[in-house]
Amino acid sequence: MKERVVIVGGGIMGLATAYHLARLGAENVTVLERRFAGYGATFRTGTGIRESFGDETNIWMMRESIKMWKALEEELGHPTEYRQTGYMFLLHTEEEMESFRRNVSLQNSLSVPSRIISPEEAKEIVPPLNIEDVLGAAYNPEDGKANPFLVLQGYKKASLKMGVKIHEYSPVEGIVERGGKRVVKTPRGEFEADILINAAGGWSKLIDRMVAVPSHVEPYKHQAIKTEALERGQINPMVVSFKHGGAYLTQDIADGGVIGGVALAEGPTFDMNPTLEYAIEVSRHFTWLIPALKYVHIVRQWAGFYATTPDKNPVIGEVAPGYYIISGFSGHGFMMSPMATKSLAELIVEGGTSAPLDFYDPHRFERGEFREAAIQMG
Numbered sequence: 001m002k003e004r005v006v007i008v009g010g011g012i013m014g015l016a017t018a019y020h021l022a023r024l025g026a027e028n029v030t031v032l033e034r035r036f037a038g039y040g041a042t043f044r045t046g047t048g049i050r051e052s053f054g055d056e057t058n059i060w061m062m063r064e065s066i067k068m069w070k071a072l073e074e075e076l077g078h079p080t081e082y083r084q085t086g087y088m089f090l091l092h093t094e095e096e097m098e099s100f101r102r103n104v105s106l107q108n109s110l111s112v113p114s115r116i117i118s119p120e121e122a123k124e125i126v127p128p129l130n131i132e133d134v135l136g137a138a139y140n141p142e143d144g145k146a147n148p149f150l151v152l153q154g155y156k157k158a159s160l161k162m163g164v165k166i167h168e169y170s171p172v173e174g175i176v177e178r179g180g181k182r183v184v185k186t187p188r189g190e191f192e193a194d195i196l197i198n199a200a201g202g203w204s205k206l207i208d209r210m211v212a213v214p215s216h217v218e219p220y221k222h223q224a225i226k227t228e229a230l231e232r233g234q235i236n237p238m239v240v241s242f243k244h245g246g247a248y249l250t251q252d253i254a255d256g257g258v259i260g261g262v263a264l265a266e267g268p269t270f271d272m273n274p275t276l277e278y279a280i281e282v283s284r285h286f287t288w289l290i291p292a293l294k295y296v297h298i299v300r301q302w303a304g305f306y307a308t309t310p311d312k313n314p315v316i317g318e319v320a321p322g323y324y325i326i327s328g329f330s331g332h333g334f335m336m337s338p339m340a341t342k343s344l345a346e347l348i349v350e351g352g353t354s355a356p357l358d359f360y361d362p363h364r365f366e367r368g369e370f371r372e373a374a375i376q377m378g
């Protein structure tokens with residue numbers, strides 16, 4: 001494919017889309033990144049990867065993505081620290097038990113090996129867990145985590161090797177039409193685009209505005225923390241509790257430090273400053289769930305955006321002739337990046353894909369269609 005493809009945004013969506021386009025034979029792919037690759041939500045994720053969703057399409061996308069996660073390290077020739085250490089949703093009420101029984105049954109029907117476990121089994125899997133108010137848990141051993149820094153570097157290296165051009169510190173400041181083509185303006189020069197892809201995450205609506213199309217993606221501030229290094233193997237799965245602040249936490253593969261957050265969102269906003277209020281909230285909920293964390297220091301706290309659509313599902317596809325978007329992944333873009341980016345690349349190069357992209361149609365909101373909201377958390 002000879003068309004000039006310009007991708008706005010050097011996060012996981014921009015770089016992995018560039019990688020898949022190049023693999024499918026696109027010869028002229030350029031990524032423009034405002035700061036450095038990974039600067040946005042990608043380097044701020046909570047690392048979680050799960051197929052434990054509550055609806056068929058997201059389970060399908062994640063089941064296929066997990067197949068790709070397993071092969072990614074070898075494919076990119078770069079470490080990813082991907083591990084299948086599971087997700088454990090703690091259930092504290094009969095309503096939660098009922099709702100997760102339904103999720104597990106749907107997941108099982110789609111070959112996902114999740115199951116409901118007792119509080120005692122949950123404690124066997126996570127020994128320091130407080131099970132005082134736990135009625136049960138939904139556990140899927142196939143879920144897991146990976147290191148976003150390594151994964152992004154892997155895509156970057158592999159894309160460069162295939163001839164993708166990546167321009168960092170090149171903010172897109174305007175998009176104009178000239179001679180029937182879009183021209184993308186940056187302080188480092190102009191780039192003509194036959195195909196333009198908006199992969200600008202929380203900033204997507206600014207790019208939509210430059211192309212003069214309606215936008216359905218808003219930035220919401222979410223924060224996360226990492227603790228000092230700890231003995232590995234105590235909290236292997238991602239432990240989630242909606243009752244306790246929407247908390248999610250796990251131990252990092254590299255140094256055993258606990259990484260995670262709570263669901264305290266602010267927005268829409270472009271503010272990315274961490275807050276003391278959040279540090280207090282996260283400490284309160286984490287030390288309830290894992291009391292031993294009372295003796296552990298937080299060494300990093302950061303904020304980033306959940307790029308959020310009205311139904312919390314992404315927008316993937318063509319918005320206007322030659323203008324595509326891949327954005328709005330809320331708290332699950334890192335995990336879904338393999339299949340989401342591959343299917344967009346297939347759509348562009350081959351004109352179709354086996355992935356159910358209709359579900360993520362960017363025009364659905366204009367038609368008044370809202371999907372079932374995807375389960376939210378880091």
Ligand SMILES: Cc1cc2nc3c(=O)[nH]c(=O)nc-3n(C[C@H](O)[C@H](O)[C@H](O)COP(=O)(O)OP(=O)(O)OC[C@H]3O[C@@H](n4cnc5c(N)ncnc54)[C@H](O)[C@@H]3O)c2cc1C
Binds near residue numbers: 045
């Ligand atoms: C605290 C937190 C925890 C999370 N935890 C998880 C998790 O556990 N699992 C998971 O799957 N997901 C998680 N997520 C979500 C995940 O990080 C995102 O869905 C994913 O990284 C989105 O990738 P992206 O490439 O779309 O966006 P981004 O990584 O934000 O990339 C967009 C890029 O576009 C660039 N850009 C913006 N405007 C311009 C412009 N005008 N010109 C050029 N470049 C521009 C930005 O600088 C940025 O680098 C979390 C997010 C946050 C904030």
